[in-house]
Amino acid sequence: MRARIASALGLAGVVVAAAAATAWFVTAPGGVSAEVAAAVSEPGDPEAGKNVFYIAGCESCHMSPGQKDPLRLGGGLELKTPFGSFYPPNISPDPVDGIGAWRAADLANALMAGVSPKGEHLYPAFPYPSYRRMSIMDVRDLFAFLHTTPPISGRAPSNSLKFPFSIRRAVGFWKLLYMPKIDQSLAVDPTDEEALGRYLVNGPGHCAECHSPRDLFGGISASRRLTGGPLPDGKGKAPNITAEGLKDWSEDDVETALSTGFTPSGDVLGSAMTAVVRSLKEVPEPDLAAIAHYLKTYKPGAP
Amino acid sequence: MRKLSVFVAMFVLSASAALALSGAEAINQRRELMKADGAATKSVVAMLQGKVPFDLATVQKSLNTYVNAMSKEPALFPPDSKTGDTNALPVIWDDDNMADLNARFKKLGDDATAALATIKDEASFKATMPGVLKNCGACHEKYEAKRS
Numbered sequence: 001m002r003a004r005i006a007s008a009l010g011l012a013g014v015v016v017a018a019a020a021a022t023a024w025f026v027t028a029p030g031g032v033s034a035e036v037a038a039a040v041s042e043p044g045d046p047e048a049g050k051n052v053f054y055i056a057g058c059e060s061c062h063m064s065p066g067q068k069d070p071l072r073l074g075g076g077l078e079l080k081t082p083f084g085s086f087y088p089p090n091i092s093p094d095p096v097d098g099i100g101a102w103r104a105a106d107l108a109n110a111l112m113a114g115v116s117p118k119g120e121h122l123y124p125a126f127p128y129p130s131y132r133r134m135s136i137m138d139v140r141d142l143f144a145f146l147h148t149t150p151p152i153s154g155r156a157p158s159n160s161l162k163f164p165f166s167i168r169r170a171v172g173f174w175k176l177l178y179m180p181k182i183d184q185s186l187a188v189d190p191t192d193e194e195a196l197g198r199y200l201v202n203g204p205g206h207c208a209e210c211h212s213p214r215d216l217f218g219g220i221s222a223s224r225r226l227t228g229g230p231l232p233d234g235k236g237k238a239p240n241i242t243a244e245g246l247k248d249w250s251e252d253d254v255e256t257a258l259s260t261g262f263t264p265s266g267d268v269l270g271s272a273m274t275a276v277v278r279s280l281k282e283v284p285e286p287d288l289a290a291i292a293h294y295l296k297t298y299k300p301g302a303p
Numbered sequence: 304m305r306k307l308s309v310f311v312a313m314f315v316l317s318a319s320a321a322l323a324l325s326g327a328e329a330i331n332q333r334r335e336l337m338k339a340d341g342a343a344t345k346s347v348v349a350m351l352q353g354k355v356p357f358d359l360a361t362v363q364k365s366l367n368t369y370v371n372a373m374s375k376e377p378a379l380f381p382p383d384s385k386t387g388d389t390n391a392l393p394v395i396w397d398d399d400n401m402a403d404l405n406a407r408f409k410k411l412g413d414d415a416t417a418a419l420a421t422i423k424d425e426a427s428f429k430a431t432m433p434g435v436l437k438n439c440g441a442c443h444e445k446y447e448a449k450r451s
Binding site for chain 2: 235236237239262265266269271272274275
């Protein structure tokens with residue numbers, strides 16, 4: 001009898017250990033492929049990277065708080081969310097506190113795989129499920145551009161998250177559920193307005209991150225993508241920006257709103273969108289036209 | 304005597320109710336002013352984009368709309384207008400923010416008044432107007448959140 005209990009306990013132990021090992025295995029942070037890592041390591045064009053920077057609005061989260069220079073990227077702005085407070089890191093080229101010592105592949109791993117140079121998961125408050133769709137050339141050019149900004153010393157405070165969100169490894173499960181499974185392309189064809197718009201909206205522009213409802217575990221609801229969602233800070237809503245939501249707007253109205261910040265009624269885009277418009281003022285007209293074209297024709301459920 | 308004091312009390316109550324703006328009414332008036340600001344802005348934005356020809360009278364009308372609205376706004380945020388059918392964020396009623404909000408109203412009013420003197424032709428319009436319009440986003444970024 002005693003032997004039987006012992007062996008049952010032993011078996012249970014083996015099952016638990018196997019489950020734990022499986023959990024550990026499936027949540028292992030994985031970076032981009034060797035091919036992608038090699039391709040992003042080619043020299044980039046900082047001028048083109050500046051455009052990528054402003055399409056993504058990197059400075060909205062990463063610029064040093066309490067000052068107005070968008071290129072002082074010391075990080076540290078507090079982002080209050082239901083999961084706790086995130087503090088976006090220093091992405092200036094400072095070799096100690098920023099990304100000065102990173103290789104281009106490190107940036108590709110962060111943007112396209114949500115993995116840090118130390119091999120840990122990054123939290124998806126950094127919208128890498130969108131950035132995963134970025135082209136290799138855009139990542140390469142962005143890397144070159146970030147190196148033209150001034151190095152800023154000092155690190156952002158550590159995130160202050162509620163349990164269980166504080167378990168970084170668990171982000172691996174989240175990625176299994178929500179990380180899009182797609183291959184990176186080298187570049188997007190700038191003459192194909194539809195493709196360019198889809199790319200800018202869903203990739204670097206990361207519009208869906210605020211403009212979509214999320215499910216129980218905080219993943220974007222694919223069938224209701226871009227139909228509007230609660231703002232991460234809990235103050236108000238980001239509106240529906242699909243063809244349905246924008247039915248009273250012309251394509252030109254959408255482009256005007258993105259470039260000037262004013263809607264067809266003369267209302268101003270407020271709240272978190274004000275900072276987005278500030279970034280988009282630096283973006284060339286054809287890119288904004290492509291975004292407007294894509295949104296005006298987008299029906300959720302389509303890719 | 305007792306009748307008289309009741310009468311006086313009722314009189315005082317109704318008089319003060321007439322003076323103080325109800326929260327709902329304040330929200331309503333804010334909305335009307337903002338609607339007028341929006342219409343004023345719509346026409347100058349179209350002009351800035353070159354979609355309609357420059358017209359000095361229209362520009363001045365828009366600027367005067369801002370001046371008028373900004374002179375009235377500070378009185379339209381009584382404490383009981385914090386909740387209700389409004390996109391105004393409750394942080395407005397924190398002491399520091401109320402002072403900041405009123406300073407922003409004053410700044411747009413002052414900038415619009417200055418622009419009335421500065422803008423004489425299309426060139427001065429294109430040089431001056433964007434600076435005036437910048438005030439809109441600065442305030443709506445901090446103090447407004449759309450609910451739907």
